[in-house]
Amino acid sequence: xxxxxxxxxxxxxAVAALVAACGGSxxxxxxxxxxTGAATTAPAEPTKVTFSxxxxxxxxxxxxxxxxxxxxxxxxxxxxxxxxxxxxxASATKVLATGDSNLGLITTTDQVFAxxxxxxxxxxxxxxxxxxWGLFTKPGDPATLEAIKGKRISGYGDSxxxxxxxxxxxxxxxxxxxxxxxxxxxxxxxxxxxxxDMSTNTTNYLRAGVLDETGKEPGVLLARDNGAPDVPVWVxxxxxxxxxxxPEATAAFMQAIAEATQWAIDNPAEAxxxxxxxxxxxxxxxxxxxxxxEDLVAYIPNADGDLLIQTDDQWTQLGDALQGIGELDxxxxxxxxxxNEYLPQR
Amino acid sequence: xxxxxxxxxxPIVSIALVFLVWDLIIRIFDVQxxxxxxxxxxxxxxxxxxxxxxxxxxxxxxxxxxxxxxGAVLGIVLAVVMAQTRVLQGLIYPVLITSxxxxxxxxxxxxxxxxxxxxxxxxxxxxxxxxxxVAVSVLDGLANVDRDLLNLARAMGGSRWRVFVHIRLxxxxxxxFTGLKIGATYAVTGAIIGExxxxxxxxxxGFQRTANGSLDTPAVWGVTLLMTAIGIGWFLxxxxxxxxxxxxxxxxxxxxxxSRA
Numbered sequence: 030x031x032x033x034x035x036x037x038x039x040x041x042x043a044v045a046a047l048v049a050a051c052g053g054s055x056x057x058x059x060x061x062x063x064x065t066g067a068a069t070t071a072p073a074e075p076t077k078v079t080f081s082x083x084x085x086x087x088x089x090x091x092x093x094x095x096x097x098x099x100x101x102x103x104x105x106x107x108x109x110x111x112x113x114x115x116x117x118x119a120s121a122t123k124v125l126a127t128g129d130s131n132l133g134l135i136t137t138t139d140q141v142f143a144x145x146x147x148x149x150x151x152x153x154x155x156x157x158x159x160x161x162w163g164l165f166t167k168p169g170d171p172a173t174l175e176a177i178k179g180k181r182i183s184g185y186g187d188s189x190x191x192x193x194x195x196x197x198x199x200x201x202x203x204x205x206x207x208x209x210x211x212x213x214x215x216x217x218x219x220x221x222x223x224x225x226d227m228s229t230n231t232t233n234y235l236r237a238g239v240l241d242e243t244g245k246e247p248g249v250l251l252a253r254d255n256g257a258p259d260v261p262v263w264v265x266x267x268x269x270x271x272x273x274x275x276p277e278a279t280a281a282f283m284q285a286i287a288e289a290t291q292w293a294i295d296n297p298a299e300a301x302x303x304x305x306x307x308x309x310x311x312x313x314x315x316x317x318x319x320x321x322x323e324d325l326v327a328y329i330p331n332a333d334g335d336l337l338i339q340t341d342d343q344w345t346q347l348g349d350a351l352q353g354i355g356e357l358d359x360x361x362x363x364x365x366x367x368x369n370e371y372l373p374q375r
Numbered sequence: 376x377x378x379x380x381x382x383x384x385x386p387i388v389s390i391a392l393v394f395l396v397w398d399l400i401i402r403i404f405d406v407q408x409x410x411x412x413x414x415x416x417x418x419x420x421x422x423x424x425x426x427x428x429x430x431x432x433x434x435x436x437x438x439x440x441x442x443x444x445x446g447a448v449l450g451i452v453l454a455v456v457m458a459q460t461r462v463l464q465g466l467i468y469p470v471l472i473t474s475x476x477x478x479x480x481x482x483x484x485x486x487x488x489x490x491x492x493x494x495x496x497x498x499x500x501x502x503x504x505x506x507x508x509v510a511v512s513v514l515d516g517l518a519n520v521d522r523d524l525l526n527l528a529r530a531m532g533g534s535r536w537r538v539f540v541h542i543r544l545x546x547x548x549x550x551x552f553t554g555l556k557i558g559a560t561y562a563v564t565g566a567i568i569g570e571x572x573x574x575x576x577x578x579x580x581g582f583q584r585t586a587n588g589s590l591d592t593p594a595v596w597g598v599t600l601l602m603t604a605i606g607i608g609w610f611l612x613x614x615x616x617x618x619x620x621x622x623x624x625x626x627x628x629x630x631x632x633x634s635r636a
Contacts, residue, residue, distance in 0.1 A: 119587035123409055142590040146409055186581045187588050211492045212581045214572045215484060222488050356589055 075109040076278040081130035083121045085114050087308040089318045092300045095307045097289035106281035125150045131271040137347055138188045144365050149269040152367035154337035156263035157328040160253040161232040162193055167220050172248025174201035180226035186212040190229050192350040193257045200256030237321035258346040279371045287373050290336055294326050339367045412593040421597030431579045438566040442501020450509025458517040475507045483572040497569030504565040505558035512554030516547030552617040559613045563606040
């Protein structure tokens with residue numbers, strides 16, 4: 030009986046020692062990860078990240094994601110990234126807010142409205158750093174301030190267009206009474222068919238579309254050069270709760286994105302090829318994807334050549350513009366919209 | 376009197392139940408307002424934006440009514456033409472079915488390019504949706520007349536035209552209203568699709584899209600309620616016309632109800 034008890038005691042001690050050893054092993058792994066930094070050392074199990082895109086289907090602006098995926102930058106950062114698409118563009122922010130995605134691409138106006146509505150979403154890096162929205166005419170038609178008066182202009186009825194168009198009209202000495210604004214679902218065929226005189230869009234989409242369809246350059250009246258604030262259109266954003274719980278993964282993601290973006294800027298043709306290989310059913314021609322990406326690249330780095338870095342000024346200017354058209358009651362402190370804390374250290 | 380009260384009260388209770396279930400879902404599953412608002416929040420948003428929405432709703436009603444009338448007339452005409460000979464029916468019927476298999480959204484953009492940004496493409500879209508159930512219902516009514524009745528009319532020397540006017544056409548009235556009621560519920564959808572694809576200035580669909588982009592979810596749902604109300608209102612109007620146009624149906628119902636009571 031005594032021998033049996035002694036055996037049981039020894040067995041219990043052995044099990045306890047084994048458990049303690051396993052626990053020690055876990056904590057030593059954590060220490061290593063923390064010490065070396067998740068951005069450079071891949072942990073044994075990659076962190077799963079769900080990334081939501083701002084549009085309902087694949088498009089070439091996903092190129093930095095694809096490059097980071099294909100070139101192993103995410104893997105090196107210890108991330109397993111899955112890309113998802115919202116049911117409609119306006120739901121991109123909601124998908125982030127509900128936690129269905131952890132990180133994502135959204136428009137800067139989405140971020141302002143999300144902050145205004147108290148949604149747990151915060152911008153963590155610029156995708157583009159400059160405003161590439163403008164007015165476009167079909168090839169051969171003038172795209173000047175003088176040409177705007179009396180014209181039929183198409184828009185998507187979105188907040189960005191509503192916020193930016195008054196600046197351009199004011200620069201031209203006009204008001205919305207001097208033009209006919211029509212709300213459309215897809216502007217390119219209407220512009221090319223001559224059903225609208227001017228179209229509002231971003232250069233990467235409209236210019237690429239016109240080039241793809243006609244082989245000719247459209248007329249471009251860039252808003253930032255004609256009275257509108259020079260603020261970014263798209264940003265990387267994240268669910269604040271997820272980012273608080275996964276700060277290293279968030280920083281690792283942005284590190285990988287920074288590397289991938291720079292590579293895609295330096296190697297545009299290869300970047301487009303990688304995108305088309307990853308999404309062979311993307312539905313656009315190579316000519317369109319190349320024209321779009323090459324156009325977008327011009328707006329990704331800031332004036333100093335830096336990527337992703339946000340400023341107080343960009344958020345204040347956008348907030349003021351949205352307040353000016355009555356879509357925002359009050360502009361929040363810039364820090365409520367964004368943080369640069371997850372960006373790679375310069 | 377009691378029947379009338381019951382006829383009004385039961386649908387109201389039914390709608391109230393829908394709102395109750397909606398509200399319960401929001402509360403039980405703790406749905407965030409930016410995902411879906413409670414009925415109260417949606418109605419409040421509708422009330423807050425009523426000054427803007429009221430004229431836009433009138434535009435949508437106008438598009439719906441014009442398109443519905445065009446679609447209904449087209450449906451009746453097609454059904455009458457198809458009822459004349461099997462060859463005509465064989466030629467037209469497949470086209471009708473094909474027209475409904477084409478996603479409306481796919482033809483909406485080309486329609487705008489062809490017809491412009493005004494009310495015309497919206498009318499065409501509504502008519503596109505409405506004419507099919509009307510045509511099929513009326514055709515069924517015209518084709519399924521009591522054979523004995525037809526034989527009797529012919530035996531009494533009735534011409535083709537008189538048989539059509541006095542026997543076939545009355546037989547198609549009830550099916551016609553079945554088709555009209557189906558069309559009435561879908562008609563507003565056509566108008567909204569038309570507004571979404573292209574509109575001069577603001578529209579109900581455009582307002583909804585802007586509200587959606589601004590994450591103003593209660594306003595999005597408020598507009599949805601308004602669109603639904605337009606559809607229901609139009610359906611009820613068709614039911615009212617049906618009661619006036621086919622009094623025998625209501626009378627027989629009353630008799631049945633009385634005999635039961």
